[in-house]
Amino acid sequence: MESGRLFFDTSACRGNNMLFLGDGELSFRGRSMMSMEESSKRRPFFTSPDELFDDEYYEEQLPEKKRRLTSEQVHLLEKSFEEENKLEPERKTQLAKKLGLQPRQVAVWFQNRRARWKTKQLERDYDVLRASYDSLLSSYDSLVKDNEKLKSEVVSLNEKLQVEAKEIPGEPISDKKSEAMPVDIAQIFGMKVVEDRLSTGSVGSAVVDEGSPQLVVDSVDSYFPAENYAVAAVERVQSEEDDGSDDGRSYFSDVFVAPETEHQNNEEGEAMGWWGNMLHNGPPVLF
DNA sequence: TTGTGTTTTATTGCCTCC
DNA sequence: GGAGGCAATAAAACACAA
Secondary structure (H helix, E strand, O other): OOOEOOOOOOHHHHOOOOOOOOOOOOOEOOOOOOOHHHHOOOOOOOOOHHHHOOHHHHHHOOOOOOOOOOHHHHHHHHHHHHHOOOOOHHHHHHHHHHHOOOHHHHHHHHHHHHHHHHHHHHHHHHHHHHHHHHHHHHHHHHHHHHHHHHHHHHHHHHHHHHHHHHHOOOOOHHHHOOOHHHHHHHHHOOOEEOOOOOOOOOOOOOOOOOOOOOOOOOOOOOOOOOOOOHHHHHHHHHHHHHOOOOOOOOHHHHOOOOHHHHHHHHHHHHHOHHHHHHHHHOOOEEO
16 A cells, blocks of 8 residues: 555644644545654654643644654553453543544554554454363373273283293183183273173173284184184174164274163264273273 | 664454344 | 454654664
């Protein structure tokens, strides 16, 4: 915008602290010029209240000079702005009279003040959102770390179990390990172990992850007795296939879900996976 | 002193509302 | 159509480092 102003210092304006053109102002295209002599006469930023009522003060003012409001004027305007940031015509006139300003100047001041307030408000909002985002990010990171840690624990426990199974080939593993081990694992994870009284006669439990080696393998090679684990799994998968409720997920993905939340999980858990279920449903329950 | 960045005052043009 | 609001911008006034 190529605009400049010439401020005409009329006596009428001068007597009323008006170096600015108010409503019905004259404005000119072109640059405002200020000579070296004029600029050397610049006043300090703040004017004393006494000066405000000094005629000479205004007579000294040179034409075309844009003057800042005094601290008193700004203070009063700020107070008024705090009360109400919009300016009705009556209040504008009153303020203008009180401050010795043009109503137009008061209106402009309020306009600019609203703009400054809005900018500050945007900055505050940004800070709040930023803090919230940072906090969420930090929580997420720590959950991801926990998740990784738990996964690796599951893997290492699985490996241990397999090694132990090979070391005692003749041992009837079902007596010694098959029932105790899941409980141990559950204790490590702080899980609650319950019997699956809801399932069809079998007591199953499993610790699994979609992306990691599974504790429960097929009934032929399984370390665990089929009647306790694999069969239960197969039965469950079978029943889901039969009634058409299989949503394509691994059977194991919902093994952890407490019975009362299973239905909910089937509806919502598809996109969440194993860890999503953990987060969504709270501590997993073995059954 | 001077260059540069920031703040303040004011204008312009567009939009909405009555 | 006029009044008033807002965004964008100009330009003066000011602050401050080099």
